[in-house]
Amino acid sequence: MNHLDKLEAQSVYILREAYREFKNICMLWSIGKDSTVLLWLARKAFFGHVPIPLVHIDTHYKIPEMIQYRDDLALKWKLTMVYGENTQALAEKRTFPDGKADRITCCQNLKSEALKNTLSGEWNRYVMNHSTGKYIQDTNREKYTGVIVGVRADEEGSRSKERYFSPRDKENDWDVGDQPPEFWNQFKTDFAPGTHIRIHPLLDWTELNIWEYIERENIPITSLYFDRGDGKRYRSLGCYPCTTPVDSTSKNVSDIIEELKSGKFANIAERSGRAQDKDDGGGLETLRRGGYM
Template identity: 70%
Template sequence: MTHLDELESRSIHILREAYSSFRNLGMLWSIGKDSTVLLWLTRKAFFGHVPIPLIHIDTNYKIPEMIEYRDRLAREWALNLIVGQNKKALAEKTTFPDGTIDRLACCKLLKTQALKDTLTAQHFTGIIAGIRADEEGSRSKERYFSPRNRESDWDIGDQPPEFWNQYKTDFAPGTHLRIHPLLDWTELNIWEYIGREKIPTVSLYYDQGTGKRYRSLGCYPCTFPVESTAKNVDEIIAELRTGKFANVAERSGRAQDKDDGGTLETLRRDGYM
């Protein structure tokens, strides 16, 4: 077995454990490369089917191609897609692009709040998310099955033990679990797997002749491309292997992570993925 085979097997095992353990299960799909790999692994785990509803939090500021891609895959792969949106904040124009609040407050309203509202409305007890430990500090401390209380808070100081492929699948009423099947994958693993499995991805990840591409996708007012001439998956893998980006955080094009370096952690404690 190769390292990619082992990663794939662990993720599939976790997805099946989650499916067997939680009746009200949902999976977050950001349209990005990680959660799309997660979606592909779900099709593998369930032999071509996706028996778990997908949740997309639409901030209304996503790059238009992402929405076209989302709707196409939803049709072709027969996905049960739930789109969540903070319509109130959008209507009242309390967003960063409207100039009324800062980036962090905007993320809290359009993503975290929209997500919390969607989870509450659908009574989810388990949420699968495609976060990876190598992305940044707070994600490196996550469990595969990570409990959250009713307010979606994460108690980092008191997490349950997790060993021998046995996970926290028993939980008190009112709490829910976040499930992270991709925790052990790196950015390079993700691209190697996309290449091996020929998983469709948004073209924004590739240079279209401008000498720039997106390494991480988000809302267009807060996401910036990197300098790169990689035009396809193989060229991205080659580029990552050269170590060109070893010194640049993957999410460095995501403006809400900046400030004192703890901003993403602040968001995550509050329920951000």
């Protein structure tokens, strides 16, 4: 087995363990490269079928191509596609683009709060109707007790403190200093009742590993990651008011791999174009302690 084979096998193992150990779990799909690789791995783990609902938190400020890509792939792969949102914050315009919140508060409103209440079933959830390709209100309001996330340890400082199976309290708050040890593929999966679990099958993957795997498996991803003629592309995807592209002429996956191997971005953080990280002191720990992805 080569390195990618080993990473794939470990991730598939974690996915199957999560599905076996936890009731009513879901998988977050942010539409970016990492969570799309995670989705691909789930299809491998369960032989072409994904038995876990895919959940997307829609801030209504995503780049339009991202939403189109999400819905096209959900229809093609017959995914149980669910989205949630903070309807009240959007209606009251308590957002950064509307000038009524700073970036951190906007993320807390549109992402952290929306995620917490979508997972708990306290707020409306919307599920894709595959007959029409449209979303309808989800009648299932059962709480998701665990969520599978495409977090990588190398992506950003606070994520390096995660575990494969990482507990949160009933409010989704993260106690960074109280994480279970994980040695020699021995994982803690028996948690106290009411514990919310985050599962991270991609924890040991790097940005380069992700792109090498996308190339090897020919995984379809959004074209926003590629230079479309203006010498710029997105390296990390998020809400358009807070995400800027990088200077790059990479027009395909092979170009990106070469760019990463050449060291062009060796000393530039992957999320350097995400403005909310800078407002959070250069990282995401404040947001993530409060339930952010």
